[in-house]
Amino acid sequence: MDVFQNMELFSELIQCGGNIYTWCYNADGSLLQSNCPEAGFLSGAFDLFGCKKKMLDYGSRHTTPVTLGTAIGMTWAAAFEKDGSALKRAWVIGPVFYQDVSLRGIEQGLQYYNRLETSVAWTMQLYEALKTVPVLQCTVLHRYALMMHYCLTGNHLTISDINSEDLTQVRNAVQQPAHDRHKVWMAEQGLLQMVRTGDLNYKQALSASMGISTGVPVRSDDALRQSKTSIIVFTSLVCRAAIEGGLSPEEAYALGDSYIQSAENAKTLDDLEPLGLMMYDDFVRRVHKCRTNPHLSQQVQKCVDYIEMNLDKKIRAADMAALVGYTEYYLTHKFKEETGLSVTDYIKFVKIERAKVLLKSTDQTVQDIATALSFSTRNYFSRIFQEVTGQTPMEYREK
Template sequence: MEILQNMKLLAELIQCGGSIFTWCYNEEGALLGSNCPDEAFLSGVFELFGCKEQMLAYGTVHDTPLTLGTALGVLWSAAFEKEDGQLKRTWVIGPVFYQDVSMRAIEQGLRYYSRLETSVSWAMHLQKILAKVPVVQNTILHRYTLMVHYCLTGEHLCVSDINSETLPQVSDSPQLPAHDRHKVWMAEQGLLEMVRTGDLNYKQALSNSMTLSAGVPVHSDDALRQSKISVIVFTSLVCRAAIEGGLSPEEAYALGDSYIQAAESAKTLDDLNPLSLMMYDDFIRRVHKCRTNPKLSRPVQQCVDYIEMHLDQKIRASDLAPVVGYTEYYLTHKFKAETGLCINDYIKFAKIERAKVLLKSTDQTVQEIAASLCFSTRNYFSRVFLAVTGQTPIQYREG
């Protein structure tokens, strides 16, 4: 009875430091109680991710406390109450994060547990609950754990006595297999090519690349530092691509330096997260501006920009005329006089340029690329591609 009273008091004291919950399990792993409002769901998470099984297996043999973790960055700690050398109850603290973790990192961690075949609604509910889980430094979690152990046994231990061998090691964390790494490289090349060409229709490509990689895989206990490294590396790559696209080195390097300094000055992940998108958009718009043909009148340049932004649609001269307020007849003659191409040929060339990027930077099939650029058939797409480039799409991809 004294242990239960001591643990009740200790649980209240721990809660004074934040929403850090305590749990009690019997020797068979049945939950006896907790002070967590999401008890049913989080106890299921604890079991589903294998933490309860590890806890019981360890506690049956050992007396010292244990730290348990997952690929999501969620931690628990456990201390064991024994009677005549036999496990009687296990007391658990958690869950907590040991560092700030983004929702994207949680989503990536869930892929590591794809074998569990959880539902989408379950994963969404988990993310909602984990958003409320506190961040607690390892040293503080360890102190709480040692206090629990003392209440249960009267024994003073050191932090080094806490077993952390069951925590996921770097090799256990989600890694992209080799072929997926190639996909990341392909996506990166596509993003950089869009900078070189000043392609304003970049948002879908940028979104797709973020689902493949969360950034530079630097393993660090400092999530903010890791994110800063990713932003700085990405900025450096984009800066060089912009120079290749025609932006002056003076302007490109000055702009890149300003974004790198902004990344270094960020105090939180919330300050840092918007920077990559802002930087990428800024560079693309500057390259687009410097590549804009000064010989084109504003209405024709508007048509060119409209075409670039709607390559995934069927575009006709009749669609462009209302954009600039001209009749279709007048626009077609003015467009050809200024560009040297009729509108239909310009649209074909623009679509083939986008197809070249997709062939080199994605693993989409020729059929998928043709459909995404609104060609009526794969054969027609291949004929146009051959006429423009002198190669078939397959030859271009393999070249």
């Protein structure tokens, strides 16, 4: 059998395991053949992401197979047909994902290629094409590469002979830069403080803190295992913060164990992705419930909850009075009688507490925080912040 017959049989065999396509490139980089329905577009992506050039450069100097990775997790493997020492043709299998990849992960990966000038239409076409790309473990891809090399040369190799440096380099390159450990710790403390206080209006700070750390830095080819580890550690921290906030250890540990088991049972990243937010929200609400002041009337407690949930808005006593069916005068009198603070002072205090969390746990500017908490100007926000804390926002952040 000649090379093309060998590769045709090989292609049919690996197709039994999913939509894993084969490609053949001439030494000059022109595509000779492919059995992929999206051959035109994916071949263009292979070139655009720099994989084709790396493959041809490597194949011109080496005889062993190579894996080629991208920042979005899409991977190819290539083996080479030689004419003496010169490259004759390069044969490729893929693309595959080496792990489950979410849409968010793809978007983050594309940011690595900020030098590329791609249109929105091209990006949308990429998303559609990637829906057909199968997930294949690295070890399986490597074995296919060895089989392909054998079909081309008749030589047996081992997995250690495959060059995977490019794949490793790309993975490392798209990792977040080394984080300021103190900043990560401060962000963590901000998030845990919202658990301790049962702060229902946590979503803005939680969302803004997500970019500070990507989770527990466990080095693993198994992205699902790495995500599970991060959620388990996060759950343990939140569980203990909830106990500090007043939740009984019996309830907190039972709830934490339940979420940890759910994380362990997850089969894909899509199953795992919503779990962290669900867990955090559950603990915050339970702490909030147990911390509800029994000395507050139902109406005043309702106003306190309203304030906490609307820190991004202009909060008026008249609106709260209408909410609980009181006149504005009677509400302001009753509110101060039960809380010890006027409505205005209570709103200021709660907004500044939220500002402290945002200053500690996010990289948002003072202007952005002032706007997010509906202060009319940055100067007014800074004045109120200093009035409550004795420091300016920047002094607080620096300390």
